[in-house]
Amino acid sequence: MNAQNPSINRRTEAYTLICGMEVHAELKTASKMFCGCTNNPFFAEKPNTHTCPVCLGMPGGLPVANKTAIEWTIKLGLALGCDINLFSKFDRKHYFYPDLPKGYQISQYDIPFCTGGAVETSHGPVRLTRIHLEEDTAKMIHATLDGEKVSMIDHNRAGVPLVEIVSEPDVTSPAQAAEYGRNLREIMRYLEIADCDMEQGGMRLEANISLQSTEQAERGQLPEYKVEVKNINSFRFLENAISHEVERQGEVLDTGVLPAQETRGYNSTKDITFTQRAKEDAADYRYMPDPDLPPFQFAQSQIKEWQHQLPELPGSVRTRWSDTYGLNNQALKMLVVNAEQTAWLDSVFALAEKQGILPKKIAAALVNKQLEINPESTPESVLKTYQKQTASSSVDAQQLSTTIQKILTQHPDAVAKYQAGETQVLGFFMGQAMRVVGNNADAGQVRVEIERQLKQL
């Protein structure tokens, strides 16, 4: 391939990115998905301390589903406009890997809790295929011990509830992929169901990437292959990995070859993707309904109740605060964080309006940390603090009297003018006095004291 040939660039540009996303996020329930072990893998003091017969996959361990994890998964689906399956179940997904003590992962195959829905982005909506609930695997650390390459396993993460959000291949640019991920993280944090700590692996991104030729686009055909890039732990890396794949696959396609269907990892240091393993087909996973976990039948009234419990979503809060209070983007970005904080700020803003204070001034004070964001404090106390901060502060009477006495002694000419009826020199004395006592000082108090002393002279 001749790199100088300009037609190669032209051909690469003729491909359209076809990209679907798979996002995993750990739910922050108190206990694990199918057992009563502590769900707090990142802050465990030692490895393998949050385990029991169920999450270690010991014979006889009986999994029982965590009610809260299911409720949160369905609420996430409702927030994203999904349809909720009134009948649903858990399935076993079999594969052999040391991070899976049972030899299978409890997941959902053909009847996930949620289907459909969409995530809005500034580049257009990205439709969702499904949201399902599963258990996270054990954490593996690859190391070399005594010259031997080994994997070290910690089961504190095994069995942590994990939602998987699968999108349709609607993503058309690396930037849109990143925005999609950010919006999902925002919603999950807002609903307070997941921390989505990307560095720790609490939220993990995968992109299914392929390129569509102009001919395929004209015939409405999708590419005949897809490459899955896994284990991406930042939105910047996601953008880089997709850009890298677009380039790599374009070069392969330019030579007339179809890129291999495979799973690749992303190396952020080298900014390249690399082959991880040949993709297993669904048949290889030997999915089967988990006989240990009876299925679920939800009443429509239950789903309605959960829908009703959903808070106003962040996008809507931002529009409302922008329209009603004129809050700027910086303030909206910083203040719209979770439902609890929104409710608190709503009551703070309402009280501010009642007291004749512009809510956007309160917002600015919160943004520049002049006021503390603390939903524990009452709106009354927040506004009291604000008023104290902005009110003119009174000056110690004795100190003020001494200061003015000094000024008057230093400027006998001005005093003479005042006594001759040129009262405008009062402004001069005010300026001198304010410079000494500070601009926050109560100007009225200063003026009164100057006049009092001048009259006594």
Place this chain on the structure above:
Amino acid sequence: MKRTDTQHIATLAHIPINNDQDKDLTAAFNETLETIKTLQEVKVGGVEPTHQVTGLENVYREDEVHKDTMFTQDQALKNAHRTYQGFIVVPRILEK
């Protein structure tokens, strides 16, 4: 089933097998499949798939931590062949 299928399954299971073994295993798999094939003669049109046999539905637990059922680190590691600083140690599978 072909020998290549057996090799594929062996790869997925990370079990190394040699040429003689894959021949024997393929024959054994085929024998099993032949027996199971009888099931395919049963007419199941119109029969609802069975997801479970207990008749139970909506079995949940509240989201509560049960310290009493949790293992200590020593207990958790008791059956491991090899450990290091509280981790279970296994041979590396993924080679980067």
